[in-house]
Amino acid sequence: MIEIKNVSVSYVKGIKVIDNISFTVDDGTVFGFIGPNGAGKTTTIEMITGILDIDDGDILIDGKSIKDNPIAAKKQFGFVPDTPDVFEKLTGLEYLNFIGDVYEIPEETRLKKVLKLSEFFSISDVLKDRIESYSHGMRQKLLIISVLLHNPKNWILDEPMTGLDPKASYTLKKLMREHANQGNTVFFSTHVLEVAEKICDKIAVIDKGKIIFVGTCEELKEKYKSNTSLEESFLKIIEG
Numbered sequence: 001m002i003e004i005k006n007v008s009v010s011y012v013k014g015i016k017v018i019d020n021i022s023f024t025v026d027d028g029t030v031f032g033f034i035g036p037n038g039a040g041k042t043t044t045i046e047m048i049t050g051i052l053d054i055d056d057g058d059i060l061i062d063g064k065s066i067k068d069n070p071i072a073a074k075k076q077f078g079f080v081p082d083t084p085d086v087f088e089k090l091t092g093l094e095y096l097n098f099i100g101d102v103y104e105i106p107e108e109t110r111l112k113k114v115l116k117l118s119e120f121f122s123i124s125d126v127l128k129d130r131i132e133s134y135s136h137g138m139r140q141k142l143l144i145i146s147v148l149l150h151n152p153k154n155w156i157l158d159e160p161m162t163g164l165d166p167k168a169s170y171t172l173k174k175l176m177r178e179h180a181n182q183g184n185t186v187f188f189s190t191h192v193l194e195v196a197e198k199i200c201d202k203i204a205v206i207d208k209g210k211i212i213f214v215g216t217c218e219e220l221k222e223k224y225k226s227n228t229s230l231e232e233s234f235l236k237i238i239e240g
Contacts, residue, residue, distance in 0.1 A: 001027050002048065002077075002154060002187055007057035009047060018043055019209045020057070025187045025202075030180045032196035033189040035206040036238055041189040042082055044206065045158045048187075049079045061154060077154035078147035082162070082189075084139035088132035092123065092142050095131060096149060103150035110149065117145040120171050137163040144172060155179060157188035161195065173199055197230035207238055 002025040009018045018040050025031040035041050046052035048059050050066045050073065059066045064073040086095055093114070100110040118124040121141040131139060140163045147155065155176070161169045176186045177199055190196055196203055197217050205213040205220070213220055217230050224236040 001062055003060040005058050007054055009055045017209050021211045023204050023211055023214045025185050027185055028180055028183045029201045030176055030186045030199050032200035032203040034196055039206045040209045042158055050074055077156050078152035080143050080147050080157045080160050082158040084143045086131050091130055092127040096146055099146040099149055105150055113149050117148055121168050140164055141168055154185040160188055193231045193234055205237055
């Protein structure tokens with residue numbers, strides 16, 4: 001579970017880029033976070049993951065405060081950022097072993113997971129190549145595998161499908177659904193509203209640093225009297 005409680009942050013004193021937002025991502029949920037460019041999605045995710053300090057409020061990951069107990073909170077989630085920046089001079093396998101060491105994953109267990117996940121995402125044949133030779137999509141796949149390696153209860157994914165080929169996107173969506181169905185949490189931002197509509201149990205819409213809707217896609221359509229798609233409802237709520 002991820003709880004955002006009255007959170008605010010300012011880049012310039014007195015000017016809030018995130019303004020007193022609150023919502024809860026329950027266990028067993030795929031939760032989509034949507035909004036226009038510059039709305040505050042990545043900033044919010046950076047606060048949830050402890051990259052950016054919170055000015056006011058608090059964020060709890062399975063009851064552990066990212067503000068007051070950051071190490072314990074960070075052990076509760078795996079994070080895929082919006083840019084796949086990794087140690088380019090390492091091979092893919094060296095990077096995954098590094099992540100395995102950080103999370104103290106036994107070598108035998110680690111190897112099985114690496115083999116399985118690299119086959120899922122079709123990069124097993126390049127694991128011994130340096131990451132600097134990888135395409136953007138291949139780096140994204142590597143980051144996703146590194147997050148799944150230690151089997152965190154909470155997945156936090158910032159635009160995770162950017163650069164992925166159709167097969168990898170399908171695989172990731174399937175894994176997200178399976179993870180939530182096992183009582184875990186998946187929180188992800190996306191601009192691809194068709195994906196959000198298809199796989200999300202709930203969504204939150206953010207605009208200009210404020211949460212303007214939290215609920216199901218059907219509730220959003222009903223509220224804004226849109227009978228066609230999440231995309232149409234989203235445009236109505238932003239234009240409104």
